[in-house]
Amino acid sequence: MLYREAGQFKSSYTSDQQIFPIRQDRIGIMLLLLVAFVLVPGMADEYWLKGILIPFLVFSLAALGLNILTGYAGQLSLGSAAFMAVGAFASYNFMLRIDGMPLLVAFALGGVMAALVGIVFGLPSLRIKGFYLAVATLAAQFFIIWLLTKVSWFSNDSTSGVISAQEMEIFGYVFDSPESKYLLVLSIVTVMALMAKNMVRGAVGRAWMAVRDMDVAAEVIGIRIMHTKLLAFAVSSFYCGVAGALYAYAYIGTVEPEGFNLDLSFKILFMIIIGGVGSISGAFLGSAFIVLLPIFLDVLVQDVFAGLLPPSIASNLQLMVFGGLIIFFLIVEPHGLARLWQITKEKLRLWPFPH
Amino acid sequence: MSGRKIGEVILDLQHISLRFGGVKALTDISFDVKEHEIRAIIGPNGAGKSSMLNVINGVYHPQEGKITFHGEERAKMEPHQAAMQGISRTFQNIALFKGMSVLDNIMTGRITKMKANFLEQAIHLGRARREELAHRAKVEEVIDFLEIQHIRKTPVGRLPYGLQKRVELGRALAAEPSMLLLDEPMAGMNVEEKQDMCRFILDVNDQFGTTIVLIEHDMGVVMDISDRVVVLDYGKKIGDGTPDEVRNNEEVISAYLGVSH
Ligand SMILES: Nc1ncnc2c1ncn2[C@@H]1O[C@H](COP(=O)(O)OP(=O)(O)OP(=O)(O)O)[C@@H](O)[C@H]1O
Ligand SMILES: [Mg+2]
Numbered sequence: 001m002l003y004r005e006a007g008q009f010k011s012s013y014t015s016d017q018q019i020f021p022i023r024q025d026r027i028g029i030m031l032l033l034l035v036a037f038v039l040v041p042g043m044a045d046e047y048w049l050k051g052i053l054i055p056f057l058v059f060s061l062a063a064l065g066l067n068i069l070t071g072y073a074g075q076l077s078l079g080s081a082a083f084m085a086v087g088a089f090a091s092y093n094f095m096l097r098i099d100g101m102p103l104l105v106a107f108a109l110g111g112v113m114a115a116l117v118g119i120v121f122g123l124p125s126l127r128i129k130g131f132y133l134a135v136a137t138l139a140a141q142f143f144i145i146w147l148l149t150k151v152s153w154f155s156n157d158s159t160s161g162v163i164s165a166q167e168m169e170i171f172g173y174v175f176d177s178p179e180s181k182y183l184l185v186l187s188i189v190t191v192m193a194l195m196a197k198n199m200v201r202g203a204v205g206r207a208w209m210a211v212r213d214m215d216v217a218a219e220v221i222g223i224r225i226m227h228t229k230l231l232a233f234a235v236s237s238f239y240c241g242v243a244g245a246l247y248a249y250a251y252i253g254t255v256e257p258e259g260f261n262l263d264l265s266f267k268i269l270f271m272i273i274i275g276g277v278g279s280i281s282g283a284f285l286g287s288a289f290i291v292l293l294p295i296f297l298d299v300l301v302q303d304v305f306a307g308l309l310p311p312s313i314a315s316n317l318q319l320m321v322f323g324g325l326i327i328f329f330l331i332v333e334p335h336g337l338a339r340l341w342q343i344t345k346e347k348l349r350l351w352p353f354p355h
Numbered sequence: 356m357s358g359r360k361i362g363e364v365i366l367d368l369q370h371i372s373l374r375f376g377g378v379k380a381l382t383d384i385s386f387d388v389k390e391h392e393i394r395a396i397i398g399p400n401g402a403g404k405s406s407m408l409n410v411i412n413g414v415y416h417p418q419e420g421k422i423t424f425h426g427e428e429r430a431k432m433e434p435h436q437a438a439m440q441g442i443s444r445t446f447q448n449i450a451l452f453k454g455m456s457v458l459d460n461i462m463t464g465r466i467t468k469m470k471a472n473f474l475e476q477a478i479h480l481g482r483a484r485r486e487e488l489a490h491r492a493k494v495e496e497v498i499d500f501l502e503i504q505h506i507r508k509t510p511v512g513r514l515p516y517g518l519q520k521r522v523e524l525g526r527a528l529a530a531e532p533s534m535l536l537l538d539e540p541m542a543g544m545n546v547e548e549k550q551d552m553c554r555f556i557l558d559v560n561d562q563f564g565t566t567i568v569l570i571e572h573d574m575g576v577v578m579d580i581s582d583r584v585v586v587l588d589y590g591k592k593i594g595d596g597t598p599d600e601v602r603n604n605e606e607v608i609s610a611y612l613g614v615s616h
Contacts, residue, residue: 013491019479195477202476202487206463210452217450220412221530222438222467231473278454 041179049178056291057189063271063283065239071278073232074212079137080268082144085260086114087241088248107245114241115234122233148257162256165249181250276338285337362390371420380406382590393567395577398587404570408536412437443532445523453512464529517548534566
């Protein structure tokens with residue numbers, strides 16, 4: 001009985017309403033943060049930091065954004081990557097055009113711009129739902145990328161809209177080593193994840209879920225549907241926007257609008273499907289899964305089954321496995337890895353007794 | 356019944372007509388509701404009872420008629436505005452938030468009373484935190500009142516039907532409404548569950564003075580707990596009065612009570 005609530009009697013609503021009400025969860029999160037902030041920067045090599053951990057964090061943030069919109073507020077979107085692009089290009093322009101613009105403020109403003117664009121493209125959600133809304137967000141995806149490519153002002157007149165992110169500097173400290181970049185991204189993602197957790201367990205989160213589950217009843221209770229949906233679009237796009245800025249500044253450095261194409265939007269959607277729709281931890285699990293899976297499959301193909309698989313299968317293995325997993329999760333466990341983890345915890349609660 | 360006092364008219368409906376395309380759901384209906392009373396609406400299937408509730412809290416907008424609430428004639432109103440004015444309701448087909456726990460469903464019922472904006476909530480300090488705790492305490496009162504402490508954390512989708520109905524009542528009560536609209540709160544329940552629900556309705560009315568407009572098919576229940584009854588048939592009003600008056604009304608007997616259910 002390693003994981004139990006029993007014995008932890010809650011004598012007040014204060015303790016029941018902590019961000020992580022169960023002690024083992026609190027300890028787990030503390031340990032995780034300790035490892036992430038203290039051990040990892042010392043132990044991980046450059047490849048791990050730049051190639052795995054930073055993208056993992058950036059995608060987690062984008063998936064978190066999409067999960068707020070789709071998982072909590074129930075509005076399907078295929079435009080996440082476009083909102084990332086808005087964040088990246090807006091931050092770039094704020095840095096470029098305003099002297100002495102602080103980096104973090106530029107990221108935040110990039111997020112705000114994405115939020116505003118998100119609100120505009122969220123307007124159709126007041127009229128249409130589900131599949132049709134997804135198509136409308138698809139329009140956002142294509143339109144935004146087209147606009148960023150066409151209007152060369154956004155990329156300071158560079159060829160084909162490529163931007164090179166400026167150096168990251170805060171109070172004179174330059175974030176140029178992989179460790180420092182990783183720590184900066186980790187700090188931003190941690191703070192934003194905690195804020196997201198607070199929102200979804202508070203009144204806004206309940207309003208989002210109410211609109212998702214039963215909009216007529218939500219309205220009758222006094223929830224303003226329009227306000228609630230547009231807020232979800234705004235907050236979600238803000239998260240995607242900041243993720244986009246980090247993608248450009250801390251991950252790849254040089255990006256073009258096409259880098260934020262529909263493929264990336266789908267990738268983020270797959271992250272929340274696999275990780276868990278409507279769960280904060282699900283965004284992280286899904287991102288980890290999708291960042292790590294290709295690496296794992298490469299190892300499998302090259303080292304374990306070296307030469308055993310026909311090249312046609314080996315090169316498409318990733319797509320096949322992805323497809324299979326998506327179908328598996330959609331049919332068998334719509335709440336994704338986060339739910340499987342939950343079930344494991346519930347089992348642990350009873351372990352070693354079966355009942 | 357206890358010493359509660361029925362007050363003045365607080366809701367007055369005059370000549371309400373509601374059409375959906377060619378379907379006349381309500382035709383020229385007038386009746387009123389007095390403060391603190393239990394007002395029942397009865398009638399056969401499709402008579403327009405649910406439509407009537409939907410008119411009262413702004414889900415449907417009648418083409419004709421005048422609605423006066425608390426002495427003020429009401430312009431076209433949206434449901435969330437009705438909620439702000441103290442009108443809560445439950446639905447004929449349970450309309451709970453399936454993915455949320457009992458506690459969260461009932462907490463959602465207090466949404467109109469919560470003031471902290473999303474940024475304050477994201478940081479969860481100060482007002483947002485205080486509010487969450489204060490409202491949690493109120494919600495716990497509702498949970499105690501309805502005797503559902505044991506299922507607080509259960510996702511509502513996993514609950515049996517009768518309990519879901521009770522949670523839905525809890526969500527409506529959490530708003531501390533002055534008027535409660537109940538659409539068939541006892542439909543599909545067994546005898547014991549019905550008795551519980553009756554007791555809760557009477558207690559709400561008695562302890563909080565809440566005015567209740569109730570749709571119910573079970574005649575025994577209606578005659579037992581309501582102060583006055585409106586009878587609808589094919590969208591028209593065919594009777595209005597105390598349970599005894601309605602019971603003895605010829606038109607009502609032939610149109611409704613004569614038909615076995
Ligand atoms: N949204 C709607 N669109 C079209 N027609 C509707 C709508 N709502 C109700 N109606 C019609 O209005 C009439 C009255 O329906 P209503 O649901 O109010 O009856 P009811 O008395 O509540 O019946 P029941 O006992 O079956 O619940 C019916 O003919 C119904 O088909
Ligand atoms: Mg009905």
